[in-house]
Amino acid sequence: MKPFVFFNAENVRIxxxxxxxxxxxxxxxxxxxxxxxxxxxGTAALVVTNETVQPLYGxxxxxxxxxxxxxxxxxxxxxxxxxxxxxxxxxxxxxxxQHGCDRKTVLFALGGGVVGDMAGFAAASYMRGVPFVQVxxxxxxxxxxxxxxxxxxxxxxxxxxxxxxxxxxxxVCDLATLDTLPVRELSAGLAEIIKYGPIxxxxxxxWLEEHMDSLLARDRTALAHAVRRSCEIxxxxxxxxxxxxxxxxxxxxxxxxxxxxxxxxxxxAWLHGEGVGAGMVMAAELxxxxxxxxxxxxxxxxxxxxxxxxxxxGAVLDAADxxxxxxxxxxxxxxxxxxxxRFVLIDGPGRACVRAAPDALVREVIDACCA
Amino acid sequence: MKPFVFFNAENVRIxxxxxxxxxxxxxxxxxxxxxxxxxxxGTAALVVTNETVQPLYGxxxxxxxxxxxxxxxxxxxxxxxxxxxxxxxxxxxxxxxQHGCDRKTVLFALGGGVVGDMAGFAAASYMRGVPFVQVxxxxxxxxxxxxxxxxxxxxxxxxxxxxxxxxxxxxVCDLATLDTLPVRELSAGLAEIIKYGPIxxxxxxxWLEEHMDSLLARDRTALAHAVRRSCEIxxxxxxxxxxxxxxxxxxxxxxxxxxxxxxxxxxxAWLHGEGVGAGMVMAAELxxxxxxxxxxxxxxxxxxxxxxxxxxxGAVLDAADxxxxxxxxxxxxxxxxxxxxRFVLIDGPGRACVRAAPDALVREVIDACCA
Numbered sequence: 001m002k003p004f005v006f007f008n009a010e011n012v013r014i015x016x017x018x019x020x021x022x023x024x025x026x027x028x029x030x031x032x033x034x035x036x037x038x039x040x041x042g043t044a045a046l047v048v049t050n051e052t053v054q055p056l057y058g059x060x061x062x063x064x065x066x067x068x069x070x071x072x073x074x075x076x077x078x079x080x081x082x083x084x085x086x087x088x089x090x091x092x093x094x095x096x097x098q099h100g101c102d103r104k105t106v107l108f109a110l111g112g113g114v115v116g117d118m119a120g121f122a123a124a125s126y127m128r129g130v131p132f133v134q135v136x137x138x139x140x141x142x143x144x145x146x147x148x149x150x151x152x153x154x155x156x157x158x159x160x161x162x163x164x165x166x167x168x169x170x171x172v173c174d175l176a177t178l179d180t181l182p183v184r185e186l187s188a189g190l191a192e193i194i195k196y197g198p199i200x201x202x203x204x205x206x207w208l209e210e211h212m213d214s215l216l217a218r219d220r221t222a223l224a225h226a227v228r229r230s231c232e233i234x235x236x237x238x239x240x241x242x243x244x245x246x247x248x249x250x251x252x253x254x255x256x257x258x259x260x261x262x263x264x265x266x267x268x269a270w271l272h273g274e275g276v277g278a279g280m281v282m283a284a285e286l287x288x289x290x291x292x293x294x295x296x297x298x299x300x301x302x303x304x305x306x307x308x309x310x311x312x313x314g315a316v317l318d319a320a321d322x323x324x325x326x327x328x329x330x331x332x333x334x335x336x337x338x339x340x341x342r343f344v345l346i347d348g349p350g351r352a353c354v355r356a357a358p359d360a361l362v363r364e365v366i367d368a369c370c371a
Numbered sequence: 372m373k374p375f376v377f378f379n380a381e382n383v384r385i386x387x388x389x390x391x392x393x394x395x396x397x398x399x400x401x402x403x404x405x406x407x408x409x410x411x412x413g414t415a416a417l418v419v420t421n422e423t424v425q426p427l428y429g430x431x432x433x434x435x436x437x438x439x440x441x442x443x444x445x446x447x448x449x450x451x452x453x454x455x456x457x458x459x460x461x462x463x464x465x466x467x468x469q470h471g472c473d474r475k476t477v478l479f480a481l482g483g484g485v486v487g488d489m490a491g492f493a494a495a496s497y498m499r500g501v502p503f504v505q506v507x508x509x510x511x512x513x514x515x516x517x518x519x520x521x522x523x524x525x526x527x528x529x530x531x532x533x534x535x536x537x538x539x540x541x542x543v544c545d546l547a548t549l550d551t552l553p554v555r556e557l558s559a560g561l562a563e564i565i566k567y568g569p570i571x572x573x574x575x576x577x578w579l580e581e582h583m584d585s586l587l588a589r590d591r592t593a594l595a596h597a598v599r600r601s602c603e604i605x606x607x608x609x610x611x612x613x614x615x616x617x618x619x620x621x622x623x624x625x626x627x628x629x630x631x632x633x634x635x636x637x638x639x640a641w642l643h644g645e646g647v648g649a650g651m652v653m654a655a656e657l658x659x660x661x662x663x664x665x666x667x668x669x670x671x672x673x674x675x676x677x678x679x680x681x682x683x684x685g686a687v688l689d690a691a692d693x694x695x696x697x698x699x700x701x702x703x704x705x706x707x708x709x710x711x712x713r714f715v716l717i718d719g720p721g722r723a724c725v726r727a728a729p730d731a732l733v734r735e736v737i738d739a740c741c742a
Contacts, residue, residue, distance in 0.1 A: 043709045070709075086457055097528035102708050125496075125533045127705045128523065129614070152499065157468035162496045164535060243500070334498045337473050338414045338441075 012231040014147065015239045019167040023147060023231050025224060029174040030060050030135070034067035040131045040169045042106040044099070045069040048092055048119035049110040050079040053137050056180050061110055061135065069106070073099050077115065082268035084114045084154045086162075092122040106131045106169075112138035112185070113145035113272060117163070120151030124166035134168045137177040139189025139223075140273050143230035146171050148238040148251075154267055158332045159259050165243050173227055175220050187309035188273025190215060191254070193226050194304055195280060196233045198297075199250045199344070199352035204229050205304070212307045249335055250352035253344040254280030257314060257366075260329035264317035277310030282369045287345040289361055297349055313371040322370055323363035383602040385518065386610045390538040394518060394602050396595060400545040401431050401506070405438035411502045411540045413477040415470070416440040419463055419490035420481040421450040424508050427551050432481055432506065440477070444470050448486065453639035455485045455525045457533075463493040477502045477540075483509035483556070484516035484643060488534070491522030495537035505539045508548040510560025510594075511644050514601035517542050519609040519622075525638055529703045530630050536614050544598055546591050558680035559644025561586060562625070564597050565675055566651060567604045569668075570621045570715075570723040575600050576675070583678045620706055621723035624715040625651030628685060628737075631700035635688035648681030653740045658716040660732055668720055684742040693741055694734035 011022040022038055033039055045065045049058055054076045065072045075095040077088050096105065107130060109119035116134050123132035134146035152163025178186070190212075197205025207225075208215075214222035234251065241248040258275030284298045306312050318325035327341070335342040340356050347353040382393040393409055404410055416436045420429055425447045436443045446466040448459050467476065478501060480490035487505050494503035505517035523534025549557070564586075568576025578596070579586075585593035605622065612619040629646030655669045677683055689696035698712070706713040711727050718724040 086461070090457070093526055093533055094528075097526055097532060097703065100703060100710060102710075103705060104708060125535060127532060128521065128534045128536050150499065155464055155468055157465075161468060161498060162464055163499045164496060165499050332468065332471060334474060337475060339471060339473075 012228060012235050014167070014235045016167060016242055019149075019242075021167060021169055021171065023171040023173060023235070025142075025173045025228050025231070026175065027220060028176050029172050030057060030177070031064055033061070033172065034064040038170050039068060039133065040106050042069060042131065043104040044071045044073065044101055045106050045108055046092075046096060046099070046101060047072065047074045047108045047110055048077065048115060048122070049074065050077045050115050052079045053111040053115070057110060057137060057177055061108065065108065071099075073101070077118065079114075080268045081114055081154070081262070081272065082266070084118060084267065086153060089118050089122060089153050092118065093126060096122075096126055101126075103127045103130055106133060108133050108135055109146070110135045110137060111141070112136065113141045116141050116146045117151050117160070118153060120149075120166055120168065121153060121163050124151055124164035129166070131169050134171040136171065136173055138181055138185055139178055139227070140185070140192050142173040142178075142227050143189060144192040144234065144251075146173075147231055147234050149242065159263055159267070160334070173231075175223050175227070178218060178223060183309065184271065185273075186216070186218070187277075188271040190308035191273035191277040191280070191305070191310050193230050194301075194308060195251075195253050195276065196230050197304075198280070198284070198301060198346050198349065199253045200233050200237070200350060201229070202350040204233075205350075209304060212304065216309070249342070249354045250344055252335065253346070253352055254283050256330055256333050256335065256341065256343055257282040257326070259333060260326045261315050261317070263329050264325060265315050270315065274311055277305050277308070278312060278314045278369070281305055281312055282314055282365055283343060284346055285369055286343060286357055286362065286365045287347070289365060290345065290357060293346050293348065297346070314366065314369050316370050323366040326366050327359060327362065383599060383606050385538070385606045387538060387613055390520075390613075392538060392540055392542065394542040394544060394606070396513075396544045396599050396602065397546065398591060399547050400543050401428060401548070402435055404432070404543065405435040409541050410439060410504065411477050413440060413502065414475040415442045415444065415472055416477050416479060417463075417467060417470070417472060418443065418445045418479045418481055419448065419486060419493070420445065421448045421486050423450045424482040424486070428481060428508060428548055432479065436479065442470075444472070448489065450485075451639045452485055452525070452633070452643065453637070455489060455638065457524060460489050460493060460524050463489065464497060467493075467497055472497075474498045474501055477504060479504050479506055480517070481506045481508060482512070483507065484512045487512050487517045488522050488531070489524060491520075491537055491539065492524060492534050495522055495535035500537070502540050505542040507542070507544055509552055509556055510549055510598070511556070511563050513544040513549075513598050514560060515563040515605070515622075517544075518602055518605050520613065530634055530638070531705070544602075546594050546598070549589060549594060554680065555642065556644075557587070557589070558648075559642040561679035562644035562648040562651070562676070562681050564601050565672075565679060566622075566624050566647065567601050569651070569655070569672060569717050569720065570624045571604050571608075571721060572600070573721040575604075576721075580675060583675070587680070620713070620725045621715055623706065624717070624723055625654050627701055627704050627706065627712065627714055628653040628697070630704060631697045632686050632688070634700050635696060636686050641686065645682055648676050648679070649683060649685045649740070652676055652683055653685055653736055654715060655717055656740055657714060657728055657733065657736045658718070660736060661716065661728060664717050664719060668717070685737065685740050687741050694737040697737050698730060698733065
């Protein structure tokens with residue numbers, strides 16, 4: 001196995017010219033945040049969190065921030081993907097305006113991917129842009145959604161359809177916050193970690209096969225490595241293609257099928273990472289049927305997905321024409337062009353590509369892969 | 372009088388690195404749009420317009436665009452500043468998603484500032500960014516809101532509070548569309564044109580004094596010059612400070628008081644340009660009381676504002692404590708910092724500055740300048 005390359009012993013750096021920033025990965029980072037020079041200066045801070053995370057970590061963050069900002073406000077959102085909509089986003093704008101927050105107010109997103117996506121979009125849009133810091137408290141957010149500047153809310157007709165590319169000034173991954181993560185969400189985070197193997201680094205996939213039990217037991221050394229390596233790969237990809245003109249789309253491996261499951265089941269029924277888990281198996285199966293990978297590769301991925309506690313099979317979205325419903329939902333995917341679905345496929349282990357596939361073959365895969 | 376500097380005989384260029392674009396100014400440009408290489412390519416076009424403009428110019432634009440795009444959709448919004456909110460913005464997202472529009476769909480904003488602001492924010496946010504073209508049909512939009520990349524919607528607690536800096540790929544100012552502009556809106560547009568004199572170019576102010584009658588009579592040669600010179604000055608300012616870190620704020624001369632009038636009266640009661648008209652007089656009066664300009668300058672500006680058909684005096688927003696209400700509304704202005712209002716003032720004719728002023732003096736100005 002090749003040695004892993006670390007950009008920095010402490011931080012992973014996202015290189016994006018004047019929008020570059022650090023991802024800090026470590027234990028008990030929340031407490032030390034106020035003394036950290038990387039935290040942006042401002043006239044006030046607004047902590048955006050949700051009703052689950054607020055009682056666990058809200059006061060720990062607020063106490064730290066009070067040492068750095070003249071005032072610290074908190075807005076607590078309802079928890080869950082089904083609330084990732086305009087109404088909930090507007091709670092953040094209401095709070096900012098009611099408190100008279102100006103352009104130098106720093107937003108802190110304390111929570112999982114939903115909180116990060118909404119706080120990020122609010123930061124991008126409030127007065128046309130205020131600084132923000134991601135403090136992800138779920139494994140999924142630490143390895144994926146809080147890194148790379150994608151922010152968005154859902155529309156009833158499609159996931160993440162309304163948003164902005166907007167980079168945080170800092171990402172703080174405190175591994176201690178993973179102690180309280182429900183096991184189902186731990187598995188959902190592992191889906192986004194597993195993803196980095198097939199698309200970019202089969203050595204990392206081997207490491208995951210060796211250390212899956214440690215990760216499930218929340219061994220902090222194993223978690224630190226998995227988070228760091230995931231962020232490194234994501235940093236490398238995003239650094240080359242910030243606005244998803246090309247390469248960056250490979251990070252959506254498993255997401256085209258996964259988003260269809262999430263939207264088709266109603267947001268919140270399946271966790272995002274669960275959709276990605278089953279979606280990766282479907283995308284790998286499609287890659288295999290297109291002759292890009294052998295069946296041993298698909299089998300190996302399925303074992304890892306299953307060991308992570310993730311669903312292996314997609315949901316049935318329509319009893320009468322399940323494949324038709326998947327295709328309908330996938331045609332509004334953001335990667336689609338003129339109604340043609342663009343799939344992220346595995347073009348040989350450790351290498352991804354983006355391409356179309358014949359509807360008939362996609363239907364075969366859906367029929368074969370849904371429960 | 373100094374000769375006017377033109378960047379280009381046909382177009383005014385906004386220089387913003389890879390976000391640079393042209394402003395075309397001329398007659399009957401809508402008809403020729405399809406053959407224009409500057410119009411971005413795409414899989415489809417969506418024309419965003421309103422119920423007033425659609426019957427006048429909608430089909431003219433759609434016919435032209437059908438020669439360039441495989442499909443052309445239209446979404447018609449209700450007319451008026453009071454509709455510049457999330458509900459109306461969502462009509463654009465609904466149309467985009469219902470038509471299955473992808474990332475290569477080009478949005479065309481056909482209308483005034485409200486249509487441009489909403490279509491621009493929709494373009495900035497739909498799938499995190501699609502290309503868009505401004506086709507302003509009001510004088511105000513041609514000289515101000517369609518140029519410079521500011522997009523936004525209003526919040527009940529403040530104007531333009533939610534938005535993005537997002538540049539169009541092209542701005543098409545067809546002077547022929549000004550023929551149908553109501554006279555009240557013509558005056559509102561003149562407010563933003565007059566603005567460029569005091570802040571940047573007193574020669575232009577002299578030209579306006581000479582040609583105000585021609586402008587009110589909609590003489591196309593005079594209008595072409597006024598639009599071009601306004602866009603040139605705006606291009607120069609925006610090119611140096613795209614995201615309003617400093618200099619760009621001078622374009623908001625008259626807007627701090629004006630926004631308070633608009634918000635205090637309820638959006639739509641006063642036109643934006645009417646608020647700017649009275650607001651410029653108030654800002655000039657404050658400049659005078661701070662010793663920055665003499666009273667002859669204030670008197671000269673008042674004559675020009677009045678000749679343009681604009682209100683000279685601010686509205687009474689609160690019979691009991693009018694100045695207090697103005698101050699309250701101005702403290703949520705985007706230029707405010709930690710509750711301190713930042714005024715754009717005239718620091719000598721043709722030169723603007725941004726600074727704070729004592730509350731007591733501001734109260735005096737409001738008391739002296741409101742009807």
